[in-house]
Amino acid sequence: MGVMLSVKNLDVFYGSIHAIKNISFDVQEGEIVTLIGANGAGKTTTLHSISGLVKPKNGEINFMGNDLRTTEPHKIIRLGLAQVPEGRRIFAKMTVLENLEMGAYIRNDGDKIEDDFEKLFERLPRLKERRKQIAGTLSGGEQQMLAIGRALMCNPKMLLLDEPSMGLSPLLVGEIFNIIQDVNKSGVTVLLVEQNAKKALEIANHAYVLETGTIAMEGDADELANDEKVRKAYLGG
Known part of the structure; x- marks a missing residue:
């Protein structure tokens, strides 16, 4: 440490x-x-x-x-080093899943990305339920979860x-x-x-x-x- x-x-x-x-x-x-x-x-x-x-x-x-x-x-x-900005700044017109995929775009360990999606959905089950939903229609709390989830997908x-x-x-x-x-x-x-x-x-x-x-x-x-x-x-x- x-x-x-x-x-x-x-x-x-x-x-x-x-x-x-x-x-x-x-x-x-x-x-x-x-x-x-x-x-x-x-x-x-x-x-x-x-x-x-x-x-x-x-x-x-x-x-x-x-x-x-x-x-x-x-x-x-x-x-x-990943940032979750003030006001969440998610991609409002994309689905939850597409937002999370944007978080992973910098990675080149494709095989591990699937595992990380699974882990993320375990941690944030509400995003899993809404993964096909357009992000802009989520509640404020769900959008904040999505912003955190997207940052975590950068690993x-x-x-x-x-x-x-x-x-x-x-x-x-x-x-x-x-x-x-x-x-x-x-x-x-x-x-x-x-x-x-x-x-x-x-x-x-x-x-x-x-x-x-x-x-x-x-x-x-x-x-x-x-x-x-x-x-x-x-x-x-």
Whole structure:
């Protein structure tokens, strides 16, 4: 077990706005690490810097020995880093199965893909029932499951999740978080950006609190969940 993802001294600007200010954090192999914080704190920008959608001004982003700042976004996924974007972004006019096949397109281990479909359908039986359905007609929770399923079909080593609970009912939030834990137990490392701090801290090993582009606090998720300042600011307690 070692550091799988290392972010050092990251600076991101949008025009003259200094959105991310010199932040550093690590994600250990096998862990669930969460970035929590208010809207506009810089959580999504940090994820986009890692996945290559945003170009940082300064800093290092290293994933399993690869410098992600010099790796093109479509190659980042081939390294084993898959992102589930905010707002799900599924292919709405395609079927569930076609969406999942799009997740597997980067792979060349055809014989194993069939096994992975089976495994995925065991983990997400609702997608199996709806595999021929047009993705745009699924409920919000099912679309979120599909977005996670599609990312898993890339066979990633690490999953980046951006606000997976957004717009979902409390019941479905619980279900999505159970799926994330299950995925992690199967050997996929997770970096989770989440506004629902309470749920995120329940499943994470380690957490970082972002406030206006800087890391205000970090620690074991359990410790932060019981920290007075965190409770007041993010857990409504």
